[in-house]
Amino acid sequence: KEIYKTSRLLCTITGISVQPNKAIVGENAFAHESGIHQDGVLKERTTYEIMTPESIGLTKSRLVLGKHSGRHAFSKRLEDLGIKLNKIELDKAFVRFKKLADIKKEIFDEDLEVIVEDEIAKAEEVYKLEYIQTTTGNQTLPTATIKLKKGKQIIQDAGIGDGPVDATYKAIERITGIPGKLISYSIRAVTGGKDAIGEVVVKVSFNGELVTGKGASTDVIEASAKAYLNAVNKVAGKTKVKRVKELKSPRV
Known part of the structure; x- marks a missing residue:
């Protein structure tokens, strides 16, 4: 021994x-x-x-x-x-x-x-991330192209911003039509090494309602997109439920 x-x-x-x-x-x-x-x-x-x-x-x-x-x-x-x-x-x-x-x-x-x-922790996926591509550089305007899936529909749009994350969030906002204001953004490496998972936590204000979103990926931009979309889905899910209740309520 x-x-x-x-x-x-x-x-x-x-x-x-x-x-x-x-x-x-x-x-x-x-x-x-x-x-x-x-x-x-x-x-x-x-x-x-x-x-x-x-x-x-x-x-x-x-x-x-x-x-x-x-x-x-x-x-x-x-x-x-x-x-x-x-x-x-x-x-x-x-x-x-x-x-x-x-x-x-x-x-x-x-x-x-x-x-x-x-x-x-994942909310009901009203919108699901299908594709993300970003371009950035010190002499390039940061741009993000996003594809989201809603039901059987695939929606694509692009956004520009102060950086790849900002551009990504603006592209998501253009697709979903749900405007949000980013209040806080944090990221941490879950493990060591260059292939470590990055976990992003965001707090977003939607018409005064503060919603937390989380996302994780070995790609920081993808993790950021997932976190923001997680928050958006929480709001979209509530809106969907509210709309169903309105449709089911008896007419006077």
């Missing part, structure tokens, strides 16, 4: 690192990324491990969530994080996970938490 600790001590003394793929003591020795391997290990560990991590001083096997991971490994990691979702929520979160996994090599726990939070 001291093999792993001894190996790390030797690395410290000699200054020579152990290759990740080194048998038994390498970083990937008890790491599983393939979906079928993860599913097998979760059902019966000895299927792919002839010895246990505990026998060399490690606590447990490591499931590396990536593009090859399946639903079983995904739901197990959420369970380990204490996140409980119903089947519909899990299906939606898994779709988001697979899209992110195509961009990022490894998905961290913080990424999963943002994915789940983003799905649960």
Whole structure:
């Protein structure tokens, strides 16, 4: 049970690192990324491990969530994080996970938490972001082209602004016809690295009503668009419900 600790001590003394793929003591020795391997290990560990991590001083096997991971490994990691979702929520979160996994090599726990939070907090999608393209530069007028889907209708328009985010918000406003005033904008990197998820939170005033919107993506502009659209959808959803109630109310 001291093999792993001894190996790390030797690395410290000699200054020579152990290759990740080194048998038994390498970083990937008890790491599983393939979906079928993860599913097998979760059902019966000895299927792919002839010895246990505990026998060399490690606590447990490591499931590396990536593009090859399946639903079983995904739901197990959420369970380990204490996140409980119903089947519909899990299906939606898994779709988001697979899209992110195509961009990022490894998905961290913080990424999963943002994915789940983003799905649960999502308002009814009256408008859904289909496409976004921005151009900007120190000698170029920032422009954003946006495609939104409303029901079966695809609507496209463009906007210009003081920057790509401002141009994006103006394009969304032109399409939806819902004017809003941006009160606050904040962004944070959920994890480290150049492929980290950026989470944007905005507060927008719609006719005096302050609405919060959230969006996340590895692309900052896309995350900004999703956050603003999240706020717009909350307002559009209320307007839609109000209109339905008006239509259903008895005529005098």
